[in-house]
Amino acid sequence: MITVLLTDDHPLVRRGLRKVLDADGQIKVVGEARNGREAVKMARRLRPDVILMDIAMPVLNGLEASRQILAANPKARVLMLSAYSDDAYIERMSAIGAVGFLEKTTAAELLPEAIRAVMQGQLFFSPAIGRRMARGKNWSLDRDGALKPDGVRLTARETEILKLVAQGQTNPQIAAILRLPRKTIRRHRQEALDRLNLHETADLIRYALAQGIIENKVELKVV
Secondary structure, three states: OEEEEEEOOOHHHHHHHHHHHHOOOOEEEEEEEOOHHHHHHHHHHHOOOEEEEEOOOOOOOHHHHHHHHHHHOOOOEEEEEEOOOOHHHHHHHHHHOOOEEEEOOOHHHHHHHHHHHHHOOOOEEOHHHHHHHHOOOOEEEOOOOOEEEOOOOOOHHHHHHHHHHHOOOOHHHHHHHHOOOHHHHHHHHHHHHHHOOOOOHHHHHHHHHHHOOOOHHHHHHHO
């Protein structure tokens, strides 16, 4: 029997995932956590085989919770769940030692398969992510075997602007703070979105959270 800890701050999501897993005779849900802090405590106490971990949660986000869980129990297998599949999330997930990434839109139908795959020592990704990785678009492996996007990084100026955006500053305010034309601020923001293959400013901020560019406390404002 494979033991699983569900972690998501939405009760309906947990209920749906649990229904899928309870119908599988080889998987047992041993606990449900509402945030990252609860997940860390329950993982230490219950020692589940697999932790299904949402990324965007209050109190402690899924990335930091996963880091703490894997530091205490390297044998645990963490499957990340998210409504977003930005390269930045997948890179950060791989770097902390998680073994899979499921988009919430496909998580329920793939969940039993994903859990069995990671228990056999495999990596598992939602189909869209898997196809992107299979094409090799923007991806390579570092010396530790972690995934990373090739050459995709924000410039120092873009990072500076992103920090101000996360603080709630508007383009005119950022322009005044940095003493730059407003059109330059708009251009930097759009170039950052294009380079990272993102579409909205909120996605850009989530990237910054995943990369540790801005503090976790900002996450409660934008996610």
